[in-house]
Every structure is written in structure tokens, then in C-alpha cells.
Amino acid sequence: MSTRLALLAMAAGLALAQAACTHDVVYPDLPEPVCGNGVLESGEQCDVSSAGCVGCSTVPTWTCQTPSARGEPAGSCQQICGDGVTGDGATCANPRRDTACDMTGYWAVRTTDHTRDNVVGDLQTSSNWNFYRLSQTGTDFQVVQSLDCGVHVTGSVTVDYTPGSLQGMIYLNREDAESIHGARHGTSAATTGGCAVTFDRWYSIRGAEESYLPQDFGSLVPLTQLPALPAVADPVNGDAVPAGATDPDGDGLPGVAFEITGIVQGVRDSVQRLWKEYASAPGAPMASAAITFTAPGTYDLQESIMRLTQCGDACSLLNTLANPTDSAPVTVTFWFLCKTLGSPRVSAVVAGQPLQNLQDDLTTCANVRRVLPHDPS
Numbered sequence: 001m002s003t004r005l006a007l008l009a010m011a012a013g014l015a016l017a018q019a020a021c022t023h024d025v026v027y028p029d030l031p032e033p034v035c036g037n038g039v040l041e042s043g044e045q046c047d048v049s050s051a052g053c054v055g056c057s058t059v060p061t062w063t064c065q066t067p068s069a070r071g072e073p074a075g076s077c078q079q080i081c082g083d084g085v086t087g088d089g090a091t092c093a094n095p096r097r098d099t100a101c102d103m104t105g106y107w108a109v110r111t112t113d114h115t116r117d118n119v120v121g122d123l124q125t126s127s128n129w130n131f132y133r134l135s136q137t138g139t140d141f142q143v144v145q146s147l148d149c150g151v152h153v154t155g156s157v158t159v160d161y162t163p164g165s166l167q168g169m170i171y172l173n174r175e176d177a178e179s180i181h182g183a184r185h186g187t188s189a190a191t192t193g194g195c196a197v198t199f200d201r202w203y204s205i206r207g208a209e210e211s212y213l214p215q216d217f218g219s220l221v222p223l224t225q226l227p228a229l230p231a232v233a234d235p236v237n238g239d240a241v242p243a244g245a246t247d248p249d250g251d252g253l254p255g256v257a258f259e260i261t262g263i264v265q266g267v268r269d270s271v272q273r274l275w276k277e278y279a280s281a282p283g284a285p286m287a288s289a290a291i292t293f294t295a296p297g298t299y300d301l302q303e304s305i306m307r308l309t310q311c312g313d314a315c316s317l318l319n320t321l322a323n324p325t326d327s328a329p330v331t332v333t334f335w336f337l338c339k340t341l342g343s344p345r346v347s348a349v350v351a352g353q354p355l356q357n358l359q360d361d362l363t364t365c366a367n368v369r370r371v372l373p374h375d376p377s
Helices: 003-020 163-170 312-318 358-371
Strands: 062-064 076-084 084-086 093-097 104-117 123-137 142-156 159-162 185-191 193-206 256-262 266-279 293-307 322-324 328-338
Touching: 084 185, 104 293, 104 358, 123 159, 123 358, 142 163, 159 163, 163 256, 163 358, 193 293, 266 312, 293 312, 293 322, 322 358
Parallel strands: none
Antiparallel strands: 062 076, 076 084, 084 093, 104 123, 104 322, 104 328, 123 142, 142 159, 142 185, 159 256, 185 193, 193 266, 256 266, 266 293, 293 328
């Protein structure tokens, strides 16, 4: 090609290029993020005046939210007090969960309910403890792991599981996916002023076979419509072992053993059937991101006395039942531990991976009872 032809081709190419650019839009260069201007910009983890934010990057052991679920400015920072827990300053004052209403994590739980005994008419206050691992998706949560951590009753007498019962009951009445009824569910959703929380009705049995519970817990069957519990004619002098009764405490007697002390003493082996459910009251939600909260509930209880021992001449006083009462509230108290077991915050409560070692689980349950002590009021 001649030099003249090459120059003509180059000129034509430039003309086409100029024509192609007539409709292009030229955007201005975006400014670089300015650390310290109070605006969370691209590439910044935080941009606030905080000990947890240095060079617009989050300092280890702090977390910065974008934006905060509690309505704080975008990029606000809190001290991490444990996995899933944040707080203010180096001492982690005002600790709270790092999510508003999500129940995911490990919890110590105490249920408080009341009965009235048929001897002197005193109000009996009962604490029932559980250890839960919960998982939430959307507004629905379910029990992933559970332990039965014991019973304590005060009033005219004091009632506790015997050591054998505490060990024998810890893995019974599972509320997770290992249950033949599937996992127990609940809901926790943001609402005006906090979180609306429910925990579905759950039936349990002590000292008898699962066949005495409804097949479908969601049917909400009253206890009075279920098959009658195993029974004996004479729990003091008899030696019958009725069909359907079990011996979870391993003491050789039907039912689960309770140790009774106070104005009368002895051991009562019984079969008990109960259900409990909870829901925050309309217009009275649980506090958002709370480490601990209490929700009202309802329950029912039936008991059949199998055997009375170690009570001497006072056995007849133990051969009476206590009945649920509406004169005092039923409540469940949740106490958040952490989201994973690697958190130092939980090491003082959880002795090991749940459901792996009986002695570890018994220690965990003892710690659950310690952090949520019995409330006799």
C-alpha cells in the first residue's frame, strides 16, 4: 500500500471513531473515601469516633454494624463480650445480643409454675430447667439440642429429683429433631417496642411410656382427653408395677423418684404428664436484643403416685396430689449464653459439647440451675 493510501485509511478510521463517540456519556471520577467524615463509604468498615474504629477499620474484639439493628448510626461500634453478645466500653457494660430478635444460639431456660397442695392448701412454686440450642430462620426458630436439667419445688415441702432421676431424665422428653414428634418450634419477630415471642405447646411424660402423650402435639389435646395414666391401688404397701410405667431413675420402682423434705420427708415415685406453652402478651413484647427475658405462659399437669418410701408414719401425707392453680402466673425465663461454644463467656456454664458425655451434661445442667436460680416468690 502506498503512503498516500495509508494516510487516507487512517483518516477514515479517525472519522469513524469520532462518530462513534458522539453519544457516549463521560462520568466524573468518583472521589476517594474520606476516613473521618462520618460517612460509611466504599472500602470502610466503620467511620465513627470510637475506640473500636481505627483508620476506618474495625478493631479486634469489636463489632461495627451497618446499620445497627437498634437504630444506632451506620457503622456504630460495640465491644464484643462473647460470641453473639456486645456491650459498651472496655468493661462491656450494658451487654446485649448482637441481633434484635433472632433466637439463634445456646440458652439456659427456667420455667416457673405453681400448684396448691391438698394437705394445708399452701402454694407450691416449681422451677423446671432446660438447656437449649436454638436456630432461627426468618421469624421461626426451632430447638436443635435440648437437655432436661431438673426440678425444684418449694412451699409447704421442698421437692427435688433424686440423683438417679436427675441422671435418668436428662435425655428424655427431647425437644429437638431426635424427638418422635419432631423439633419444638417458636417464633420471634420484631414488633413495636421489641420482639413478639411464642414457644409452641410441648407435652412431656415422666415415669411412663411416650404412648401416653398425643401423637400430634399441634392438636392441643387436653390432658383429660388422653388415656388414663398408669395407677396403683396402694402406693404405700403395694408392690404392683402397672403396665405402661417405666423406671427412668433405676431405683427398681415404677415412676420417677422425687425426694421430699420439710414438714414431711420421704421419696415419692410418680408418673407425671404435663404440657406448657408461652407467648408474649399483646402490646407487651420482649426487649429487643435482650440477654435475658421472661414470657408468660400456660400449663397443665397430671400425676399418679406409684410408690411412697422412706416416709415412716407420714406416708399418708405424701399420698396426696397438688393441683395446678390459676392464682399465680406461669413464666419462662430465657438467658442467652452465646452463638457458638467457643465463646469464653459460655465456658463457665457449658462443660462440653451437649449430648456427647453424660457427666459433662450433668455439670452443664448444674450450671444452668446456678445462673437461673429458683425464684420462690
